Amino acid sequence: xxxxxxxxxxxxxxxxxxxxxxxxxxxxxxxxxxxxxxxxxxxxxxxxxxxxxxxxxxxxxxxxxxxxxxxxxxxxxxxxxxxxxxxxxxxxxxxxxxxxxxxxxxxxxxxxxxxxxxxxxxxxxxxxxxxxxxxxxxxxxxxxxxxxxxxxxxxxxxxxxxxxxxxxxxxxxxxxxxxxxxxxxxxxxxx
Numbered sequence: 001x002x003x004x005x006x007x008x009x010x011x012x013x014x015x016x017x018x019x020x021x022x023x024x025x026x027x028x029x030x031x032x033x034x035x036x037x038x039x040x041x042x043x044x045x046x047x048x049x050x051x052x053x054x055x056x057x058x059x060x061x062x063x064x065x066x067x068x069x070x071x072x073x074x075x076x077x078x079x080x081x082x083x084x085x086x087x088x089x090x091x092x093x094x095x096x097x098x099x100x101x102x103x104x105x106x107x108x109x110x111x112x113x114x115x116x117x118x119x120x121x122x123x124x125x126x127x128x129x130x131x132x133x134x135x136x137x138x139x140x141x142x143x144x145x146x147x148x149x150x151x152x153x154x155x156x157x158x159x160x161x162x163x164x165x166x167x168x169x170x171x172x173x174x175x176x177x178x179x180x181x182x183x184x185x186x187x188x189x190x191x
Contacts, residue, residue, distance in 0.1 A: 008060040011045045015067045018042040022074040034075040035091055042071055043099075050100045051107060051155045061096075068096050089191040098187045102180060104159040105166065108141070109179050124160065140164040 018041035022034055029037075046064070069084045076087050088095055094102065111120045124141045143160045163171070170186060173179040 008057060008064075012060065012063055012067070015042050015045050015064060015071075018045075019067050019071045019074065022071050026074045026077055031075060031077075035093075038071055038075055038093070042068070043093075046096055046099050047103060051103050051159070055155050055158065065096050085191045089188055092184075092188070094184065094187055101162050101187075102183050104155065105162050105183060106176060106180060108159050108163045109173075109176060112141075115176070123156070124163075 018038070021041060022037060025037070026034060046068070070080075072078075072084050072087050072091065072093065073080065073082060075091065078084075078087060084095075107116075108124060110116050111123050114121060116123075126141055141160045141163055143157060143164070167186075170179065170182045173182055
């Protein structure tokens with residue numbers, strides 16, 4: 001647990017550095033280049049192992065969200081208190097929580113389609129594999145019962161909840177790229 005928190009502090013430090021660079025360059029470079037810098041300096045820190053560290057500490061997660069919004073405002077040269085949903089949509093960039101959701105859902109998709117190492121083959125099981133009778137949720141992933149709030153925040157439980165909440169047309173995508181594109185469109189429609 002301590003190591004994950006130290007990792008989050010390291011991520012916050014690196015993201016802060018990237019936001020500072022964007023802040024200094026926002027009056028010099030065009031928006032297109034600033035967006036490219038964001039995708040190079042900041043976004044990789046959000047995507048690498050985000051499925052693990054996102055569940056560790058909500059305070060640190062909130063700090064990363066604030067830094068991301070600050071970076072987006074620098075890219076488009078917006079005021080410090082301007083709402084960012086429209087800015088994310090205009091730049092076609094996902095919010096941090098949505099980046100994590102896309103990565104978790106992609107992990108489930110790859111596990112269900114045997115695109116991960118064999119140790120993940122039985123990581124997720126559908127309800128029809130658990131129960132012999134048909135229900136409306138037979139094709140949802142089975143979520144094992146848990147009685148602890150800590151276990152509920154576990155990335156695998158979060159991934160199961162996200163997958164089960166998806167519309168069927170997204171779950172039935174034929175490729176990972178198609179799934180990610182559908183998820184991006186789904187999230188952008190909510191902005």
